[in-house]
Amino acid sequence: MDTADDGTSTARSLASWLERLTFADLTEAEATARILATIEEWAAWQRWRVYRRAPSVFPLPPPLRGSSVLDVACARPGGAAPIAIEVDRRDRQRTVDKLLAEAAAGRVAIWVRWGTGPFPPPPLPVHLVVREASRRAGRWHTVSERPAPEHTGAAPVVAEAEELPWEP
Template identity: 40%
Template structure:
């Protein structure tokens, strides 16, 4: 079935489509470690992409829009944040821009920053959040699908009951044309600064203290 865009943006449409897929396939798991649960969810999202006729790229590289700053760590100088990062999944479609996907069990991650920049570039951005309390504010253009899980004590094992059509979806504001134009301009500036940084002579390595 073709998906129609709404004023809330394509991220919302895709989050709802993923929720429907998980509900129809009765997606669930029991007794998994945190790492195993994340992998299980990632495979389910990749399955949704395959069923939609898309390709999935795992650990897909991406670039932040704003350039990092050189930081003095005492014994070494480093870039913060780094020039590049990785998305859990990038879903490549024949029509339309690729979809950025991050899958996390906590809010304490770089997912928000990565998805924010992908959304500013005009790409749908989905955050699959499971377990833990939801505290992070969603940036413009990002949709979050929440999959609540239960966990046992020592050893910690996580379980998810079959996903239903009531699974919560939260949305950031729409990205305005003005904000997107400014982001794309800053992105071009970042590309130029990255090329300049790459052309600088390489140092001799970190200073040992």
């Protein structure tokens, strides 16, 4: 657990956790919800308090008033910096600005990007975590870096169907 680092090991830990996430045939909203649930599991596994839609230090754009919200925020014990996490499929400057404001307020800022990429790195001190996914027929599927299993090349076994005797 990070207590005084710059958040790099926290971002690596989250990236490792998200590598195990798989999904298939989901809408964009369903895929985002699955990613958010997995982030919550990661934080809960570390025994951190998890807040969905937590208030941000970043203001809402005019004419709205008040503060924006974070997708996930985590409070950590022992004086460790809180964590501010945003999840996006698209490259959004507003997300970068929000996370930079969170980092300036003393939080570890993590941007979880998912989709097909490219995923240009945000400015430091915002940490980038990527979960690749592809879209087929309008539905999202995770992408694995593991190669497809090799086939033996042996011919498939074909069985001949035969009628069995019937006894009443």
